[in-house]
Amino acid sequence: MSERRIRIAVFTRDLRVNDNPVLAAAANADRTIPVFVQDPTIEAVFGNEHRQQFLDAGLADLDRSLRELGAGLVVRRGDPVTEIGRLAERFDVESVHIAADVSGHARSRERRLERALAAQRRRLVVHEAAITVHPVGDITPTGSDHFSVFGPYFRRWQEQLRRPLIDVPERIELPDGLGAASVPRGRPAHAWPGGESAARERANAWFADGLATYHDVHDDLAADKTSKLSPYLHLGNLSPVELVTRAAERPTAGSEAFIRQLAWRDFHHQVLAARPGAAWNDYRNHDDRWNDPxxxxxxxxxxxxxxxxxxxxxxxxxxxxxxxxxxxxxxxxxxxxxxxxxxxxxxxxxxxxxxxxxxxxxxxxxxxxxxxxxxxxxxxxxxxxxxxxxxxxxxxxxxxxxxxxxxxxxxxxxxxxxxxxxxxxxxxxxxxxxxxxxxxxxxxxxxxxxxx
Ligand SMILES: Cc1cc2nc3c(=O)[nH]c(=O)nc-3n(C[C@H](O)[C@H](O)[C@H](O)COP(=O)(O)OP(=O)(O)OC[C@H]3O[C@@H](n4cnc5c(N)ncnc54)[C@H](O)[C@@H]3O)c2cc1C
Known part of the structure; x- marks a missing residue:
């Protein structure tokens, strides 16, 4: 091991510096490598222009924030396991940090990464409650590994204590010999300025002007008065824990309805974590014989x-x-x-x-x-x-x-x-x-x- 303790923060769907358990843990070292790996297999499924621009803008914004903290974002392209394994070896890192995620692809990436790092005698630390409000496997009914009905899930979800919010690290330094890559600047995607800064602005405006009437207007199609935070939540430009914490500080019918929707998000995540096959296979099969398209x-x-x-x-x-x-x-x-x-x-x-x-x-x-x-x-x-x-x-x-x-x-x-x-x-x-x-x-x- 090198004298300096170096850790890697692998960014996936947690592209933010605020309330980020992965970044906070990896920053608790002498040097830190914040890295995002562009994964072509993900792009093949999700690669539309709106999303690509939105992601690029998110990466550019994250890079800016990390530079202000002293580092910058390292970007690689390819298989995340290979790319992270290479960085880990080259810089003799102590540990690699990543957010727990729920899809089959993410779970297999995590297992493969753990094995690859173990072969190098290094540790992978998986952080819960980075992408969801509560750790996905924590809330289960007796005799099953997940809830299949929202009502009882929601009651337990509300009772469960949330983790405290996590501060932005004070300073992050890259190891010597590693420069942050130039990150593609995202062009504005229609009404969707990407990135954590834009996300926080939108969230602030939402808490000031939208939340209080949400329960009344969220179904009115023409009024179009929902938060529009879902793209930012998907990429983790906003922390769901922070959103729920902020909403809970303003207890109104609006905030209750909003928190309930965020619980739906956790609900679907815990179903997929327990049944990764439900992404494309019927969760409950009724022998449907669908018409030809x-x-x-x-x-x-x-x-x-x-x-x-x-x-x-x-x-x-x-x-x-x-x-x-x-x-x-x-x-x-x-x-x-x-x-x-x-x-x-x-x-x-x-x-x-x-x-x-x-x-x-x-x-x-x-x-x-x-x-x-x-x-x-x-x-x-x-x-x-x-x-x-x-x-x-x-x-x-x-x-x-x-x-x-x-x-x-x-x-x-x-x-x-x-x-x-x-x-x-x-x-x-x-x-x-x-x-x-x-x-x-x-x-x-x-x-x-x-x-x-
Ligand atoms: C057929 C179908 C497909 C959908 N596809 C997606 C998708 O790809 N990505 C996505 O984020 N949402 C999806 N939703 C859920 C929901 O439509 C969107 O989350 C919501 O419209 C986003 O707008 P908003 O951020 O203004 O939501 P708000 O009404 O302001 O709600 C706040 C947040 O709660 C969460 N939320 C709200 N409704 C749901 C729900 N029904 N299920 C899970 N989470 C919810 C979202 O994270 C949302 O940002 C889908 C719903 C349906 C019926």
Whole structure:
């Protein structure tokens, strides 16, 4: 061992200096190597332009913060295990620190890294509660390794003590002979300025102006008044522990509802940690025989189904890399329960396009919507007309995303353009519905043996 104690902080989905257990532990040494490894196998699944820009901006911001502390971010590209193993050997490091994560890929990376480091007689330290609020394996019911129902999980989640917040390290120094790489500067991605600094600004604005009314407005599609923090949470530009701690300091109906949503995030993470296969396999199999995708899937992806609320959501996604939660529920239900197409088509499309695409949150929400997941009412169908009536009453959401309908003054006509007289419909030029809603559900009833 060298005389100086050197530690590595491996950044993964914890790209921040505030409240970061990995960085804090690795900084408690004479020298520290903060490293991010660009992993081509992850990029192959998640590599869309919105995300790439958002990630690049996050890395650039992290580099700036680390430089202010005296170091900078070391960036490598390739297999993380090989790259970290190389750095560890070259600098004779004492220990390597990384956040506990939940996907099959992350878990296998952790196991491989542990073995590679053990062969060099070095230690891997895995830090819990960096990516989730509570350590994922900590909250379990009797006789199982995870909760499959949110209600009882949430009660235990609320009772569990949170770890205290962790300070930004005072100073970090790189070992001699190692320079921080030049990090690609992210171009601004639509409405999504990436990185921890932007994330903290957004969170501050949210606590000041959004949180108090969240419970009232979070489902209003046109108002669009949710926190928009999910992309930052996905990359760990914000700490979920810090968000919950800050929200809990302002006990209102708004903060309670917000904390509950953050608990949903932990819930899906603990399911995926216990069942990594549930990313792509039915969590609960009902022997669904999905329809062949064909042109219906294309119409859904393109926002051309003829159902305004579904199409508005899908076009918001393709234009901005974002979709309101209520629209995610409606478009998901339409794909799986009305068109009766396999949820995996939808999950893949979302992951490829969302700026907040997250394997646990995306795929397990898809399964929830499809009725193959943890929903205690797997047969629920969200009718896009009724959902429009409730959550887009004035039709401003559909008018915003569907220029064809923007000139229709009457809200109900905009939500249900087939009600317009035939001559007016010709001028509106909006797609005819691809499926008769009632017939679609009948078809579904038959293929599922009348279970609904
Ligand atoms: C089909 C489908 C796919 C989804 N895909 C993703 C995804 O890829 N990534 C993602 O982060 N969320 C996903 N969600 C969950 C939810 O839609 C988003 O987290 C939310 O819309 C993000 O907006 P926000 O940050 O303004 O949320 P807010 O309403 O402000 O909520 C605060 C935070 O709570 C968490 N949260 C909120 N709702 C949920 C939920 N239902 N499940 C888990 N966590 C939640 C998020 O981290 C969110 O940032 C999906 C939902 C559905 C129905």
């Amino acid at each position: 064909g042109s219906l899937l294309d119409a859904w992806r393109a926002g051309q189904t003829g159902y305004p609320l579904v199409d508005a959501g899908m076009r918001q996604l393709s234009r901005t890399g974002w979709m309101h939660n209520r629209a995610r529920l409606v478009t998901g239900s339409f794909l799986t329960k009305t068109l009766y197409l396999d949820w995996r088509h939808g999950a893949r499309h979302f992951l490829g396009n969302l700026v907040d695409g997250d394997l646990a949150n995306n795929n397990l929400n898809w399964q929830w919507v499809a009725g193959t997941g943890t929903d205690t009412r797997p047969n629920r169908v969200l009718n896009p007309l009724r959902q429009g009536e409730r959550f887009d009453k004035d039709a401003n959401y559909v008018r915003r995303w569907l220029p064809e309908l923007s000139g229709i003054a009457d809200a109900r006509d905009a939500r249900e353009p087939w009600r317009l007289p035939a001559d007016r419909r010709r001028t509106v030029k909006y797609t005819e519905p691809v499926v008769d809603l009632a017939a679609g559900r009948q078809q579904f009833l038959i293929s599922r043996g009348g279970g609904r």
